[in-house]
Amino acid sequence: MNYDEIFPKIISHAKEYGFIFPSSEIYDGLGAVYDYGQLGVELKNNIKTAWWKAMVQMHENIVGLDSAILMHPTTWKASGHVDAFNDPLIDNKDSKKRYRADVLIEDQIEKYNQKSEKDTIKKAKKEGWEPGSTEYNGFLQNNRNAQKAQEIQKQFEDALNSEDMLQALYDLIIELGIVCPVSGTKEWSEVRQFNLMFKTQLGATADSAMDLYLRPETAQGIFVNYLNVQNTSRQKLPFGIAQIGKAFRNEIVARQFIFRMREFEQMEMQYFIKPGTQMEWFQYWKEARMKWHQALGLKADHLQYHEHEKLAHYADAAEDIQFRFPFGFKEMEGIHSRTDFDLTQHEEFSGKKLRFFDHEAKESYVPYVLETSVGLDRTFLAHMSNAYTEEDVPTAKGDMEQRIVMKFHPLLAPYKVAVFPLVKKDGLPEIARSIIDELKFDFNVMYDEKDAVGRRYRRHDAIGTPFCVTVDYETKDDNAVTLRDRDTMEQVRLPISEVRDYVAKKLSWREILG
Ligand code: ATP
Numbered sequence: 236m237n238y239d240e241i242f243p244k245i246i247s248h249a250k251e252y253g254f255i256f257p258s259s260e261i262y263d264g265l266g267a268v269y270d271y272g273q274l275g276v277e278l279k280n281n282i283k284t285a286w287w288k289a290m291v292q293m294h295e296n297i298v299g300l301d302s303a304i305l306m307h308p309t310t311w312k313a314s315g316h317v318d319a320f321n322d323p324l325i326d327n328k329d330s331k332k333r334y335r336a337d338v339l340i341e342d343q344i345e346k347y348n349q350k351s352e353k354d355t356i357k358k359a360k361k362e363g364w365e366p367g368s369t370e371y372n373g374f375l376q377n378n379r380n381a382q383k384a385q386e387i388q389k390q391f392e393d394a395l396n397s398e399d400m401l402q403a404l405y406d407l408i409i410e411l412g413i414v415c416p417v418s419g420t421k422e423w424s425e426v427r428q429f430n431l432m433f434k435t436q437l438g439a440t441a442d443s444a445m446d447l448y449l450r451p452e453t454a455q456g457i458f459v460n461y462l463n464v465q466n467t468s469r470q471k472l473p474f475g476i477a478q479i480g481k482a483f484r485n486e487i488v489a490r491q492f493i494f495r496m497r498e499f500e501q502m503e504m505q506y507f508i509k510p511g512t513q514m515e516w517f518q519y520w521k522e523a524r525m526k527w528h529q530a531l532g533l534k535a536d537h538l539q540y541h542e543h544e545k546l547a548h549y550a551d552a553a554e555d556i557q558f559r560f561p562f563g564f565k566e567m568e569g570i571h572s573r574t575d576f577d578l579t580q581h582e583e584f585s586g587k588k589l590r591f592f593d594h595e596a597k598e599s600y601v602p603y604v605l606e607t608s609v610g611l612d613r614t615f616l617a618h619m620s621n622a623y624t625e626e627d628v629p630t631a632k633g634d635m636e637q638r639i640v641m642k643f644h645p646l647l648a649p650y651k652v653a654v655f656p657l658v659k660k661d662g663l664p665e666i667a668r669s670i671i672d673e674l675k676f677d678f679n680v681m682y683d684e685k686d687a688v689g690r691r692y693r694r695h696d697a698i699g700t701p702f703c704v705t706v707d708y709e710t711k712d713d714n715a716v717t718l719r720d721r722d723t724m725e726q727v728r729l730p731i732s733e734v735r736d737y738v739a740k741k742l743s744w745r746e747i748l749g
Contacts, residue, residue, distance in 0.1 A: 236625050242561040267497045277649035286502045290477045297475035302456025313584035321428035324487045327415035328422040336404040336426045345563040347384035395545040401426040431484040449483035457505045458577045477504040493612040500611035507602040513572045516605040517552050530747045532644035549576030558617040568609035575601040641699030645741045648699045651678035657707040667706045
C-alpha cells in the first residue's frame with residue numbers, strides 16, 4: 236500500500252472506529268467542521284497532555300493560560316487582523332467554486348514534487364540505488380520534475396513579494412495553466428482579498444450591540460495578559476506563556492479533512508525575550524519543537540523545516556515544521572520571531588504600558604516575542620497518517636490475513652491496555668474485571684469479552700491499543716496472564732502483579748522527554 240494512497244482509508248477508518256465524525260451529520264454536516272468521537276477525544280487529549288508536559292511542566296519559566304475565545308474588538312484592530320487577516324481568493328466561473336490562489340499554486344508545486352519522487356523511486360530500482368544515497372538524492376533534486384517544482388516555487392515567491400501581489404498570483408495561475416479541479420476549465424475571476432474572521436454580536440438590541448470576532452488565533456489572548464501573568468508569576472525574561480484553545484477561521488477552501496477546518500485548536504507558546512536575543516531563541520525552539528514531534532513517534536524523514544516564502548511585515552524570521560501528509564509535505568507548526576510588534580501595538584491601542592523592567596540593565600523595554608504555534612488537529616492527522624498500517628499476518632490456523640493496525644506511540648494511544656477473559660465463564664471474567672479495577676487508576680483500560688480472542692486482537696490493533704492481556708484457565712492456578720504486544724505481536728507470560736509496572740515502563744515521560 237502506497238503511503239500517498241492511504242488518505243481516503245484514514246478518513247473512513249476515523250469514522251468507522253469513532254475517532255472523527257462530520258459535524259451535525261444528521262443534517263448532512265457542516266463544511267470543514269468536525270467532531271471528535273470517543274477514541275478521537277482520547278487521542279487528542281493525549282497529544283495536548285504531551286505538549287503541555289513538554290512546554291509548561293518541563294520548563295520552570297513557562298506558565299499556562301486559558302483565555303476567553305471572545306475578546307474586546309479593539310484587540311483585532313491592534314493585532315492587524317481586521318485590516319490584514321486576508322487570504323487571496325479566486326473563483327472559477329464555470330464551477331462557481333472558490334479557491335485560495337496561493338494554495339492552487341502550492342498544489343501545482345506539490346504535484347511536480349510527487350512526480351519527481353515517483354521517478355526517483357523507479358530510477359533507483361533500476362540502478363540499484365539505496366534511498367538516501369548520493370546518487371538517489373542527486374537525482375531526486377535534479378530530475379526534470381524537481382526542477383520544474385523549483386522553478387514554480389521561485390515564481391511563486393516573486394509573486395508573493397511583488398507590489399501588486401493579487402495580479403501577480405493571477406498571472407502565475409494563468410501562466411501555469413492551472414485548471415479548476417471541479418470544472419476542469421481555466422475560466423478564472425480576478426484574485427481578491429477575503430477576511431477570514433467570523434463576526435458575531437454581543438448584546439441583545441441592534442443599537443447597543445457590539446461587533447465581536449471569534450478569535451482566529453489564541454496568541455492575542457496571551458499578549459493582552461502579558462502584564463497580568465508577568466506581575467503575578469514574578470517571571471523574569473526570558474519566560475513563556477502557553478495556551479491550548481479553539482480558533483476560528485472562515486477558510487475559503489475547506490478540504491483535506493481535518494487539515495483545514497473552520498473551527499480548530501491551536502497549541503501556542505509566546506516566549507518573551509530580550510531584544511537582540513531572538514535568533515538564538517529561534518534556533519533553540521526550532522530544534523526543541525522538531526525533537527518533540529520525533530519523540531512522539533513521527534518518522535524523521537516525514538518531517539522537515541520550511542522557510543516562509545514571505546515574512547509578515549513584523550516578523551524577522553519564520554519557519555514551518557512540515558509533516559509529510561499522504562497529500563504531501565504541509566505545514567503543521569509555525570515558529571515565528573514576532574519582534575515587539577504585538578505588545579507595541581497593544582500599548583498603542585490600549586494606552587497601557589506593556590514593558591519589562593530589566594534590573595540588570597536598569598531600563599524598561601517592550602520584550603520581543605518568539606512564538607511556537609502548532610495545530611492540534613493537524614498533529615492529530617499526522618499521527619493518524621503515521622500510525623495507519625496494513626499488514627499481512629498469519630492466523631491461528633496458519634493461513635494469512637490482513638490486519639489494520641494503528642501504530643500510535645503508546646503514550647498517545649486512546650487505550651493503553653485491553654483485558655480479555657478467554658471465555659465468558661468459569662470465573663475468568665471476574666479475574667479480568669479485577670485486573671481492570673487495578674489498572675484503571677493508572678491507565679485508560681478496556682474490558683472486552685466478545686468474539687474469539689483473535690478477533691479481539693484485530694479490533695484493538697485497529698484502534699491502536701498497545702497491550703492486550705488475556706486471562707485463561709491457567710491464570711486460576713498461576714496468577715499469570717498473557718500480554719501481547721500490538722506491533723511485534725509477541726506474547727509474554729507475566730504475573731498479574733507485574734502487569735502495571737510492565738505497561739508503566741513503556742509510558743515513561745522520562746524516556747520520551749528526558
Ligand atoms: P495555512 O497557511 O495552512 O493556512 P497558517 O500559516 O495560516 O496556515 P498559522 O496562522 O501560522 O497558520 O497557525 C498556526 C498553526 O495552526 C498552523 O501551523 C496549523 O497547524 C494550525 N492551523 C491554521 N489554520 C488551520 C485550519 N484552518 N485548520 C486546522 N489547523 C489550522
